[in-house]
Amino acid sequence: MPEPPDTLSKVLALAKRRGFFWPSCEIYGGVAGFYDYGPLGAQLKASVEGLWRSYYVAGEGFAELSAPAISPEAVFRASGHLEKFSDLMAECGKCGEAFRADHLLRELAPGEEPPASVETMAAALRRAGARCPKCGGDLSEPFAFNLMFRTNIGPGTRRPGYLRPETAQAMFLDFGLLYRHFREKLPFGAVQIGRGFRNEIAPRQGIIRLREFNMAEAEVFVDPERKARHPRFSEVAGMRLRLVPGEGPEGDLSLGEAVSRGTMAHESIAYFVGLTARFLVEAGVDPARLRFRQHAQDEMAHYAADCWDAETLLSFGWTEVVGVADRTCYDLEAHMRASGQDLRAFARYETPVTVERTVVAPVHAVLGPRFKKDARAVARALEALEAGAVEGRDSVEVEADGRKLKVEKDCFTVKKTTETSSGRWFTPHVIEPSYGIDRIIYSVLEHAYSETKKEGEDYFVLRLRPMMAPIQVAVFPLLNKDELVAVADDINRRLGEAGFRTHSEAADSIGRRYARMDEVGAPFCVTVDFDTLKDGTVTVRDRDTTRQVRLALAEVAGAVGELIEGTRRID
């Protein structure tokens, strides 16, 4: 069930009020597409990233890198981003405002699918009679606007640099160093958690479409001959997920069925789709509001051959939060061509393979006297010929040093040779799970959000999972009295030492403090009252049921640990 449409503004208001996140530079009127994470939001972000590391670094054994956000132009010229990473836009000649061409068209012709080329878009906008939505002025012809932020490295403008639109490229550039780090054995993976940048024309929806965003990406380098199988596929094969394939009906399917029926191309994509589903649910996404949708062919990024998006259902519709793409050898090949460096891998055969070949062999004793100084060039030209091209012929024509020369058949023979090969060279393929951390955080908040009325007033509860909550347990003295505060401080310190994220405050009524903790999603509150001083017990309150139980001081730390880990419940 999606939340009502105004949920976005309510969640954004709560996020600001309680220190999760807020628009950057608000004292200067804000700047669209930029948000600051406040104390609770930065902690939630750290928890999401920590969980991600537990999946991809500890769980998969991938290596984490940390590369700069700025890269020189050569990188993005090779990767294709300089040419292809753009949106079509049009500018108002009167007020100067800029608009995305596809947004203009969707407003005017809701049914029509926005075309991709400049010419077809220009025609479509004319047909729809597009004018500036702000002032009614004439719009410019649509033109491609590159979405990378551009800057200059060092003084002057001779060395342009760009802010990375994805963290992936550094991992492709570093392939050789990574390959040696992993002792030249595939598959292996590299990951980065960090900032990405997209100079959006129209940022919107809080932290959903940002110009500077947080992402976590894994680049998994695999042998293309082996990517159909994944060694750990059996761990996810039984998972049933809601799938929306590019062709064919939407429906629930197990990943095993999806691969065997051809809905998903191979186990490597399916494995990371499964891992992603598990991760998202553990982070706090509602499994009933999660689906995986395959990109249509014309929707795919320029580097991808196949892509499945994890989408969460939010109050404004299904929203991409993770992409699992098969980038094939696109990037490594592109960087090999542009840099001239070898970014291939070698697969050693278990036993060397001997191959018999028929080759053209020059007869040097004849070639020398006949071709003099051209003899070596002719010999090389002959060696390059296929045996089939010369067999049975009296002469062949070859090119040597730019000239065409006729070579009689006494100058060559055709013979059989055997070659032993210990393995094969290949360009690895890349499977890329790419996570939008901000979108995951927003999805988790909206799926955790609930509002009710309490004594006529709006009452908000964030049902964050205890392992993810920025505050896991609050410890309150019932009243701001020294003897109660002292006991609360001691419990707070012990819980902190045990590794839990705690909070304590003594001001306001206990009801108001519970309400604040419900609103920031703290799953448990411990309250020290006057009975504590008499019988050494405290109250532990459960956010979701509001049930309370009294526990002895000595067992509080252990019990709270079990409650947070979910091995104990308050009944």
Add this chain to the structure above:
Amino acid sequence: MPEPPDTLSKVLALAKRRGFFWPSCEIYGGVAGFYDYGPLGAQLKASVEGLWRSYYVAGEGFAELSAPAISPEAVFRASGHLEKFSDLMAECGKCGEAFRADHLLRELAPGEEPPASVETMAAALRRAGARCPKCGGDLSEPFAFNLMFRTNIGPGTRRPGYLRPETAQAMFLDFGLLYRHFREKLPFGAVQIGRGFRNEIAPRQGIIRLREFNMAEAEVFVDPERKARHPRFSEVAGMRLRLVPGEGPEGDLSLGEAVSRGTMAHESIAYFVGLTARFLVEAGVDPARLRFRQHAQDEMAHYAADCWDAETLLSFGWTEVVGVADRTCYDLEAHMRASGQDLRAFARYETPVTVERTVVAPVHAVLGPRFKKDARAVARALEALEAGAVEGRDSVEVEADGRKLKVEKDCFTVKKTTETSSGRWFTPHVIEPSYGIDRIIYSVLEHAYSETKKEGEDYFVLRLRPMMAPIQVAVFPLLNKDELVAVADDINRRLGEAGFRTHSEAADSIGRRYARMDEVGAPFCVTVDFDTLKDGTVTVRDRDTTRQVRLALAEVAGAVGELIEGTRRID
């Protein structure tokens, strides 16, 4: 003792060979001032940042934020960076190369202190006969080059943006939200760990002077009337540190003495100097190669009133790694002026204070008939006067609506009033410990680095502290035999589950594997051999002493934990 000067290149070579860090974009020839952290380096960076969080977030209770790297121009116009954050440079008219003017001058006139203004620098360069060091061509007049990377937010150039040169500004902009988060009580602190950017003209020395670097900053907001004292100063007062004050002799001094003698201005600066020393030594900086140097007046950043740098002694000299600055109310005042927003705090008195004042009071019954429509303006002008300026005079001249008017003494009286105030409004001062994470990492590596000869070959050992080492324990089967590998895998898994950073490999001789672990600074190696299969014991080797001890399998995990924590030693 500093390392010999070629240590830099040796440490950089080791760092690249073993996956700590390497120049970015090497396949395209690199780009000066940018480095990638590889698998081991990213882990070391995570450990340094984790230790920093344990000091500043858990230890000090400061709130962590996460704000964008890009900010709009308004922020840096107000902060002074747009005007003042620049270096003087000169360009060669022939080859186009750019140079820092102070570097040119230091080469030509080593004794001379480079001047700060454009005019004096121009004269000094002419006097020294400066020419292009690369091609001998004529140099341009020196000019100021702003060190911020500039970009444009959204389409067009109407909204310039800059990459932050420090993370601090977002914490000033967010002061109001933070103040409410901390329930309007000072002192409190906010921190950020993230990227900073400086478009250096001449980046150098590996990760020491980068164009994109990692930093960790705390902004501690204090009541200026209370910054002389720090509530936890007693915890550091006894620490003896090597201090180099701006004036007066260099020497070892306890922080308590430094404050009482006036060497350090107040306890707030001294407390964070002490915390910094403790942090650096725990991270692995050699305390004998650490000092704190006060900035000279003309060396200070434009926002600082006082600054003490932590400097480590490296093979190329003393190097700033942390700055502890007193930024006073500079930034908050600047942003208040520029934004018109109130960024002040309120200090409530324990009991309200009643103040008696003598004021000028207009006599409205006289003013009205005499000044008609100007009466209100005249009354306001009178109220603004000091009582002392009117007492005993027959008339006063006031300005009302731009005109000067004479006002007779029957129009006003002087009277005493009492005002009760519950507290005072003030602009907080900011104490800022700002850490250069990359420089700390390099210092830790160089201070841990040692080389010897072993069988005629160079042998490298990184004596990283066990809590910081990217690999804390390696588990090796003596030979690559299934029965040994199985036991090693099991130990490896148990140590990983216990939270240690482990590593395992079976290829190569055990000696070569130990050598690799010494080179990456892994403090302990566990080796499974054929005796293990007989008597259930394994060898544990200490990197620094190369001593080995045999331990029973059952106690390995516990013993390794104690070794890493330093509560146990191999004798």
